[in-house]
Every structure is written in structure tokens, then in C-alpha cells.
Amino acid sequence: MKLIIGIIALNFVMLNCNKKSSNSNEELKMNNQELINHIKLAINPKYQDWVVFKHGTYIIFDEADTVKEIHKEALKQMKEFGPVYAGGPAGDFGITTLDKTDGWIVSGHGYGMYTYVSPLELDNKNPSDSEIGLFGRNKRDLDGKNPEIIFINRKK
Known part of the structure; x- marks a missing residue:
């Protein structure tokens, strides 16, 4: 007993x-504004045209002058390159540690597509690159399967 x-x-x-x-x-x-602020600091200032999605994935457009409706193009790219499928190229990733803000960006197979990962999002205080990458890849997958734009930055 x-x-x-x-x-x-x-x-x-x-x-x-x-x-x-x-x-x-x-x-x-x-919150969205904190996420956007971190992403602004992560992006090279020479790139002025970018779109942020709900879970921290963002797309930078090199030549946005040739894109009429940047939000539609961002949604198209997110639907194509965001979701992760087993054995596909979307599973690959690279990690960059940020200098101007806390955290990392996780790159994947979509050109100009990155995902911001904050240290506060991870349980491990000293995460490995694979932990960061898998977490970022999961966030990108969430954005890819249910894309919701929260911010668009355009060249002034």
C-alpha cells in the first residue's frame, strides 16, 4: 500500500x-516587437527589404524592386521552403552566432530565409549547434505550415 x-x-x-x-x-x-527588434539587429543594414513570420523565420529580398507584392512572394517562398519533410533538403541547416544581439540565426535550403533563435527559448544554457539548429528548423517548419506575416520592412 x-x-x-x-x-x-x-x-x-x-x-x-x-x-x-x-x-x-x-x-x-x-512578443512580436521584441522578435522584430532582434531580427533587425541580426540583418546586415544593407538589406532593407525583408518579411518576418510569426515564429521568427524571416526572408530577405536582395532585389525587392523587381517584386511587385513582397508579401505574396514571401508567402510563396515560405510555403515552398519552410516546411520540413523527412529526408528532404529542408532538414539541412547552418548556425550563425549573432554579434549585435543575443541569439543565433538558423539558415536552411531557401535562399535568403533565416530563423532567429533566442537563448531564452532554449532550456539548455549552453546549447550545441545541433540543439539550436533543430529548434530553429522546427520554428521554420511551423512558419512554413501555417505562414503568418507579422512585419514587412521596405526600403525607404
Whole structure:
């Protein structure tokens, strides 16, 4: 009987620990403006035309003057290059540590497409490149499967 009560108590503690952990992750999520500010600092200022999606993926346009409707082109590229499928090129990624803000950008197979990853989003305080890359790839997958533009920056 004591063993059963002990197991129930342990399960209760474990469930509450998991709930606390997920709530703290929720509190660490950035609002859209904070995300946009980090991305602005991540992008080379010579690039003035870019679009940010809800989960932190952004697309930089080199020659946006030739693109009539940048939001439609961004959605098209996100739908094509954002989702991750097993065994496909979308699974590949590269990591760049940022100098002007905290975090990293994760690049993939879509030209000019990057995903910002904040250190606050990761549980590990010293994450490996693979942890950062997999997390960023997952964020890009979320943006690719349900693209929602939160900001468009155009050359002035």
C-alpha cells in the first residue's frame, strides 16, 4: 500500500514539475516587437527589404524592386521552403552566432530565409549547434505550415 501511495505521489510531483516548466517557457516567449527588434539587429543594414513570420523565420529580398507584392512572394517562398519533410533538403541547416544581439540565426535550403533563435527559448544554457539548429528548423517548419506575416520592412 505504501508503495502505491509513493508511486502516486511521485507521479503527482512529476506532473506538476512538467507543468511548471512549460509555463515558464510560455513566459519566456517574446512578443512580436521584441522578435522584430532582434531580427533587425541580426540583418546586415544593407538589406532593407525583408518579411518576418510569426515564429521568427524571416526572408530577405536582395532585389525587392523587381517584386511587385513582397508579401505574396514571401508567402510563396515560405510555403515552398519552410516546411520540413523527412529526408528532404529542408532538414539541412547552418548556425550563425549573432554579434549585435543575443541569439543565433538558423539558415536552411531557401535562399535568403533565416530563423532567429533566442537563448531564452532554449532550456539548455549552453546549447550545441545541433540543439539550436533543430529548434530553429522546427520554428521554420511551423512558419512554413501555417505562414503568418507579422512585419514587412521596405526600403525607404
